[in-house]
Every structure is written in C-alpha cells, then in structure tokens.
Amino acid sequence: xxxxxxxxxxxxxxxxxxxxxxxxxxxxxxxxxxxxxxxxxxxxxxxxxxxxxxxxxxxxxxxxxxxxxxxxxxxxxxxxxxxxxxxxxxxxxxxxxxxxxxxxxxxxxxxxxxxxxxxxxxxxxxxxxxxxxxxxxxxxxxxxxxxxxxxxxxxxxxxxxxxxxxxxxxxxxxxxxxxxxxxxxxxxxxxxxxxxxxxxxxxxxxxxxxxxxxxxxxxxxxxxxxxxxxxxxxxxxxxxxxxxxxxxxxxxxxxxxxxxxxxxxxxxxxxxxxxxxxxxxxxxxxxxxxxxxxxxxxxxxxxxxxxxxxxxxxxxxxxxxxxxxxxxxxxxxxxxxxxxxxxxxxxxxxxxxxxxxxxxxxxxxxxxxxxxxxxxxxx
Numbered sequence: 069x070x071x072x073x074x075x076x077x078x079x080x081x082x083x084x085x086x087x088x089x090x091x092x093x094x095x096x097x098x099x100x101x102x103x104x105x106x107x108x109x110x111x112x113x114x115x116x117x118x119x120x121x122x123x124x125x126x127x128x129x130x131x132x133x134x135x136x137x138x139x140x141x142x143x144x145x146x147x148x149x150x151x152x153x154x155x156x157x158x159x160x161x162x163x164x165x166x167x168x169x170x171x172x173x174x175x176x177x178x179x180x181x182x183x184x185x186x187x188x189x190x191x192x193x194x195x196x197x198x199x200x201x202x203x204x205x206x207x208x209x210x211x212x213x214x215x216x217x218x219x220x221x222x223x224x225x226x227x228x229x230x231x232x233x234x235x236x237x238x239x240x241x242x243x244x245x246x247x248x249x250x251x252x253x254x255x256x257x258x259x260x261x262x263x264x265x266x267x268x269x270x271x272x273x274x275x276x277x278x279x280x281x282x283x284x285x286x287x288x289x290x291x292x293x294x295x296x297x298x299x300x301x302x303x304x305x306x307x308x309x310x311x312x313x314x315x316x317x318x319x320x321x322x323x324x325x326x327x328x329x330x331x332x333x334x335x336x337x338x339x340x341x342x343x344x345x346x347x348x349x350x351x352x353x354x355x356x357x358x359x360x361x362x363x364x365x366x367x368x369x370x371x372x373x374x375x376x377x378x379x380x381x382x383x384x385x386x387x388x389x390x391x392x393x394x395x396x397x398x399x400x401x402x403x404x405x406x407x408x409x410x411x412x413x414x415x416x417x418x419x420x421x422x423x424x425x426x427x428x429x430x431x432x433x434x435x436x437x438x439x440x441x442x443x444x445x446x447x
Contacts, residue, residue, distance in 0.1 A: 075099045075184075076380065078205055078214035080191050080227060083112070083167075085348030085365035086220030087174035091129050092373040094181035098380065101184045101214070103191050103207060109172035113248040113329045116281040117141065117260055117273045118170075119162045119363040121446045125370060130177045131170075139164040139257040139274035146435070147263045148425040151310040156435045162260070164275040166250070191227065196343045201386065203343070216376055220347040220369075223332060233341055243288040244268070244332035247298065248281065251319035255280045264421050265309045266290070272315070279322065282315065285332065298326060339397045340390045345372050351397065364401060367447055371396055 077093050079086045082104030090102045118126075118133075126133045141162045146154045178185060186207065193206040194217060203217045221227060257274035268286030275281050284306065294301035307313040339351040346352075348365030372393055379389040428434050 072204075073212050074202075075101045075212060075214040077101075077216040077218065077376065078203065078212065079103070079218045079220055080194075080205075080344075081219065081221030081225075081348075081350065082106075082108075082175065082185065082187070083171060083220060083222060083348065083365065084174065084362050085350070085369050086218065087171065087178050088125075088129055088366055089218055089220065089347055089369040089373050090178045090183045090185075091174070091181055092369065093376065094178065094183045096373070096377055096380075100182075101186065101212060102178065103186045103189050103205075105188065105190045107187045108175045109168045111166070111168045111248070111250075111323075111327055112171075113246045113283060113327050114167045114281075115271050115273065115283055115361065116166055116275050117162050117164055117271075117360075117362070119360055120160050122363045122366045123163075123446075125366050125447055129174065130180070131173050133163065133165070136165070136276070138276055141260050141273060142258045143256070143260070144435070145256075145259050145261040146425070146428075147261075147309060147311045148422040149264050149266055149309055150422050152422055152425040152429065153311070154425060154428055154432065154435055156432055158260070159436065164257075164260075164273045164281065166275045166279070166281065169276060193230070194227065194342075194344065216379070217344050218347055218372060219341070219344045219350040220365075221350050223329070223349045225350070231342055233337070242333075243330070244285045245288055245291060246283065246285045246329045246332055248283040248327040249319075250275070250279045250322040251282050251315075252278065252322065253280055253315055253319040255315075261311070263309050263311045265306045265312065267305065270306060270309075270312055280319075282319070288330070298328070338394075339368075340394050343386065343390065345376070345390070345393055347372055352401065367400065368397065370447065371400065 076098040077100050079090050079100065079102040082102050086102055090100050093100045123133060141164055142158055144156050144158050175185065189207050191205055191207045195204045197204065203214045205212050205214060205217065219227065255272065255274060259273070261272040263270045263272070267290040268284055270282065270284035272280055272282050286301070286305070290305055291298070291301050294304055302316060307316055337346065337350070337352045339346045347368045349361060351368055375389055375393050375396070378384045379386065384392065
C-alpha cells in the first residue's frame with residue numbers, strides 16, 4: 069500500500085506570495101511543501117518595484133534587502149500619450165530589484181527553514197475531503213495530503229480552470245498582454261516612470277547591475293492591428309509617446325527575446341475558493357500601473373499565515389479561518405485595488421489621458437492623493 073505523506077500546509081506557486089508564506093509557516097514549525105512549475109532562478113513579467121511599506125516584512129523573512137546595493141526610488145514621473153509630463157516626489161518610495169534575484173533569495177531562505185520545494189512541478193488536481201477535513205493534492209504520479217492549501221500561482225493557472233473559478237471583469241472584450249524587457253539606457257535611477265500610449269502604458273524602474281526594467285501592458289487588439297508583431301506595435305503605437313521613442317531608440321535590450329504573458333484581465337476574484345486561501349495575484353490582480361503588486365502579495369501572505377496559525381492552535385475552525393481571511397482581505401485591499409482599476413481603465417485613452425494630465429499638472433495634489441491611496445502603511 070502506497071503511503072501518502074502528510075503536511076500541515078501546501079502552497080501552489082513559488083512567487084513572492086507563496087515563498088514568503090512558506091517561510092513564515094516554516095518558522096512556526098509547520099511542515100510545508102511548495103510547488104513551482106519553473107526552476108529557480110527565473111525571470112517573470114513584473115514591474116520589479118517594491119514599495120518601502122514592505123521593507124520591515126522582508127527583513128522579518130530573513131532577507132537583508134537594506135544591505136544590498138539597490139536603486140532607491142523617490143520620484144514618480146508620468147507622461148500622457150502626447151508626452152505631457154508630471155513629476156512628483158513619492159511619499160513612501162521604494163527599491164528596484166529583479167524577480168530573478170529576489171525570488172531566488174526567497175527560495176534559498178525557504179529551503180534554509182526546511183520548506184520542501186518541488187520545482188518543475190505542476191499540480192494536476194486538488195480535492196478537499198469534508199469528512200476527513202484535509203486536502204489531497206495530485207502531481208506527476210504522486211499524491212500528498214495537507215490540512216491547509218494556499219493558492220499563490222499568480223494571474224493565470226490551470227487550477228482556476230479546473231475549479232471553474234469566476235473572475236468578474238469590467239469588460240469581457242478587453243484582453244491585455246504583458247511584455248517585459250531588461251535594458252541598459254540613460255535613466256534616472258531615482259525614478260519610477262509610467263508612460264501612456266494608445267491602449268496601454270509602460271512602466272520603467274532601475275534594478276540591480278545598472279539595468280532598467282521596461283514592462284508594458286497593452287490591449288490585445290492593438291497587437292492584432294500590427295499583424296501580431298511586437299516590434300511593429302512598439303514602433304507604431306508605443307513610440308508615439310516621445311519618452312518611449314527616446315528609450316526604445318537608445319536602449320540596449322538584454323534578453324534574447326521579450327517575456328510575454330497573455331490573456332490578462334483585471335477583475336475581482338474571491339480570496340477563498342473551495343477552501344483554498346488565495347494569496348497575491350491569485351486573490352486579485354491589482355492593475356500594474358500602481359507598481360505595488362509585490363507589496364500586496366507580501367501583505368496577503370503575512371495576514372494569511374497569522375490566521376492559519378490561529379487554526380493550527382485550535383483557536384478557530386476552518387469556517388472561521390476562511391471568514392476571517394476574507395473579511396481582512398477586503399478591508400485592507402479592496403479600496404486600493406478598486407482605485408487602481410479605475411485609473412487603469414482611464415489610462416491608455418489618448419485624448420482623455422492627455423486632457424486629464426493637463427488637469428493634474430494644474431493640481432498636482434491629485435497625483436499625490438492617488439499615490440497615497442494606492443500604497444499602504446508599513447507592516
């Protein structure tokens with residue numbers, strides 16, 4: 069008879085949300101297994117900007133981020149499709165670091181604390197047994213059991229499809245693609261920049277080794293208009309913004325080919341599905357213009373692990389754990405995620421964006437207010 073190994077917690081996905089949750093649970097002496105479909109270290113599409121609200125938490129995970137020679141980001145530069153620019157100081161600020169480097173540091177820290185990590189592994193099936201009050205997880209040709217399962221698999225996953233998980237999107241006809249490059253270019257390392265163009269926007273920030281992360285999202289129909297050719301689309305659409313034209317014309321592109329993700333929606337998800345606690349982007353995609361997805365991932369992991377600990381200490385049952393996580397998640401994140409989505413909907417509309425930038429230049433306090441609302445307090 070095959071013996072199925074048992075765990076306190078299984079985590080599906082090894083990005084910043086999954087790895088930080090695994091580290092915290094392991095530090096509470098829980099038996100943790102984490103599944104990641106890639107092999108560390110690897111790149112992924114991300115703005116690679118970490119708000120300073122997260123620095124104390126990162127130190128709590130055991131990562132000495134403040135001792136690393138990383139760009140200190142203090143200023144926000146925005147531009148409209150026509151190049152109308154607004155520059156404002158950031159009240160919180162942040163740092164720039166690649167996911168290639170940062171996720172690998174978290175991965176090493178998780179291993180140090182005894183987390184079992186299955187890389188190059190895709191979970192096929194998750195089943196919750198109501199009577200036994202535990203999960204069975206199938207992967208490759210194996211199965212394990214776990215008392216708690218956290219979904220931390222990012223924006224898109226086969227697990228969502230198998231659970232028939234509903235995502236309430238604002239416009240079902242609006243699909244986006246996300247594209248990421250690392251470049252070397254003349255760039256102010258204290259800046260995080262957000263440049264608008266028809267159908268999308270591009271974020272830029274400095275990371276380690278004198279590199280700059282250049283990432284953009286754009287409506288899929290814009291790519292279709294350019295014969296599904298990224299280079300043609302960048303020349304014909306993105307480079308109508310004079311800032312982006314300068315950067316694309318002068319940059320040294322460091323990847324062999326761009327990283328691309330498709331079928332992006334920015335809608336409302338449930339943070340509990342079939343008894344799984346969803347973390348980070350699996351719980352709800354914050355529109356990337358906020359540049360704050362990593363901090364939300366960290367905070368959701370910290371919140372979830374505190375509540376999971378109450379469950380393991382028999383202070384609350386499973387139903388109470390799920391209700392508490394859902395209510396805390398909504399209280400902390402819903403307002404800022406909704407605001408980010410509303411701004412996201414208005415950006416990329418050429419005339420409306422240009423006009424709104426004229427108004428924001430006259431009243432820059434509006435930009436400061438939006439920036440403060442999208443970010444959170446230190447935790």
